[in-house]
Amino acid sequence: MASTAAIAETPSAGRQAELVRLVRQDCGSCHGMTLNGGLGPALLPANLRDKPAEGLAATIYYGRPGTPMPPWQQFMSEAEAAWIVDKLMSEFPK
Amino acid sequence: MRLLLSLLFALLLNACATPQLRGTGDLGLIIERATGQVTLVNTSARQPYARIGGLGDLSHASVVYARDGRYAFIFGRDGGLTKIDLLEAKIVKRVIQSGNAIGGSISQDGRLVVAQNYTPGGIKAFDAETLELLSEVPAEYAPGKFSKVVGLADVPGNKFAYALFDGGEIWVTDFSTPTKPTTQRYPAGKQPYDGLVTPDGRYFLAGLFGEDGVAMLDLWQPEKGARKILENYGRGEQKLPVFKMPHLRGWSVAQGKAYLPAIGRHEVLVVDVATWKEVGRIPVRGQPVFVMARPDGRQVWVNFAFPDNGKVDVVDTLAGKVVQEMAPGQGILHMEFAPRGEHVWLSARDDHRVVIHDTATFARIGEIAADNPSGIFFTSRAARIGF
Numbered sequence: 001m002a003s004t005a006a007i008a009e010t011p012s013a014g015r016q017a018e019l020v021r022l023v024r025q026d027c028g029s030c031h032g033m034t035l036n037g038g039l040g041p042a043l044l045p046a047n048l049r050d051k052p053a054e055g056l057a058a059t060i061y062y063g064r065p066g067t068p069m070p071p072w073q074q075f076m077s078e079a080e081a082a083w084i085v086d087k088l089m090s091e092f093p094k
Numbered sequence: 095m096r097l098l099l100s101l102l103f104a105l106l107l108n109a110c111a112t113p114q115l116r117g118t119g120d121l122g123l124i125i126e127r128a129t130g131q132v133t134l135v136n137t138s139a140r141q142p143y144a145r146i147g148g149l150g151d152l153s154h155a156s157v158v159y160a161r162d163g164r165y166a167f168i169f170g171r172d173g174g175l176t177k178i179d180l181l182e183a184k185i186v187k188r189v190i191q192s193g194n195a196i197g198g199s200i201s202q203d204g205r206l207v208v209a210q211n212y213t214p215g216g217i218k219a220f221d222a223e224t225l226e227l228l229s230e231v232p233a234e235y236a237p238g239k240f241s242k243v244v245g246l247a248d249v250p251g252n253k254f255a256y257a258l259f260d261g262g263e264i265w266v267t268d269f270s271t272p273t274k275p276t277t278q279r280y281p282a283g284k285q286p287y288d289g290l291v292t293p294d295g296r297y298f299l300a301g302l303f304g305e306d307g308v309a310m311l312d313l314w315q316p317e318k319g320a321r322k323i324l325e326n327y328g329r330g331e332q333k334l335p336v337f338k339m340p341h342l343r344g345w346s347v348a349q350g351k352a353y354l355p356a357i358g359r360h361e362v363l364v365v366d367v368a369t370w371k372e373v374g375r376i377p378v379r380g381q382p383v384f385v386m387a388r389p390d391g392r393q394v395w396v397n398f399a400f401p402d403n404g405k406v407d408v409v410d411t412l413a414g415k416v417v418q419e420m421a422p423g424q425g426i427l428h429m430e431f432a433p434r435g436e437h438v439w440l441s442a443r444d445d446h447r448v449v450i451h452d453t454a455t456f457a458r459i460g461e462i463a464a465d466n467p468s469g470i471f472f473t474s475r476a477a478r479i480g481f
Contacts, residue, residue: 026400028153029154029337029338029339029400030338030339032151032153032154032194033151033171034151034153034171034172036171036172036194037194037212037213038154038171038194038196038212039196039212039242039244039259039287068285068287068336068339070335070336071335072337075401
């Protein structure tokens with residue numbers, strides 16, 4: 001239930017722009033600026049299609065122990081992580 | 095008299111037709127990652143002189159130079175390999191060599207350019223003249239399993255050393271016969287994330303992400319295998335999150351000591367190169383990404399992973415501590431020293447400029463506008479092992 005509520009919360013336009021830049025530039029260090037993958041896996045809609053959105057949001061928020069994926073919770077809320085996943089699974093803004 | 099005049103005329107004409115001669119020793123280029131272009135620069139004038147576009151996805155792009163310093167080979171994230179002529183400021187040749195690349199290197203004799211790839215995992219060797227594919231070595235570490243390749247470094251004997259992120263091994267491939275490479279494998283440790291070769295070409299080091307430590311292979315005695323140094327440097331403490339992988343390529347070996355980024359600790363580790371034992375650690379203001387020695391070794395400059403990527407710390411190697419804390423701009427991604435180190439150029443990605451600082455006074459002495467600048471590469475790399 002919490003995550004449904006979280007998805008409903010859309011960040012402000014200014015915050016969206018910050019998150020997009022964060023994903024492209026800083027997540028891009030490992031996942032590629034075009035999200036085509038690097039040391040980390042590709043994050044294009046085709047790569048994510050079969051994965052549950054909640055699990056992906058949790059990966060962003062809490063990280064994935066045993067892999068280089070760190071937790072990003074000090075830089076965003078769970079709702080914002082869910083918004084990023086939603087955008088990644090459709091078409092991520094430039 | 096008429097003959098003399100016509101001779102003089104011919105000479106004059108000739109002088110006009112001859113382009114102005116120029117060396118390449120003080121040239122370089124800046125990667126503009128988001129727009130797929132590079133800005134060519136002169137490090138004496140500290141000014142840009144040309145811009146070349148159409149290079150594809152240049153996030154995490156790296157560059158090596160032909161030994162004449164005239165040609166740059168640019169490896170793009172999208173697998174593009176582009177050869178650029180710095181004197182004529184144009185693309186000579188461009189190929190798409192893989193689906194996802196992470197960098198490359200050039201052989202000791204300058205004839206081979208080798209790319210390291212994530213997808214499909216492995217390395218590929220190209221003729222430096224024509225960019226024709228000569229051979230490839232898939233990083234198949236187990237039947238049907240391919241690894242991402244990291245840390246590719248040229249080493250003497252037309253060999254290349256590199257590490258397998260997924261395979262946990264160091265491989266050394268000999269390209270003495272470029273079309274028939276031979277490869278030796280050495281177990282290294284969990285998740286090597288990058289590698290470097292020491293300035294003399296003797297030791298290959300692979301930093302490990304999956305465990306505390308660094309794998310080290312003595313290339314003069316490879317039969318002894320890779321051994322671990324700096325084992326358990328984290329002392330079992332909880333690691334801090336790493337928001338960007340450190341790069342070892344800008345290695346720092348200065349005054350008989352190697353300066354290496356710790357993983358998950360805001361420290362630079364100091365190792366004695368004679369014994370490969372830890373001799374100290376220097377607290378810094380973030381997760382180090384590049385730990386780079388000024389060419390004379392007196393200073394080591396350190397930049398940091400997100401969110402501390404607006405900071406730069408300067409270590410004095412004699413004092414063994416940070417002597418200058420700087421904030422030269424937003425999103426400092428890379429640094430490059432002038433060939434003899436009197437200046438350093440830093441790319442401030444989010445400020446869209448490259449800033450130039452004096453390394454003695456730390457004062458800003460210039461800047462160059464650039465669109466999301468990342469790597470900065472000067473031709474002085476052409477003659478150095480491992481660059």
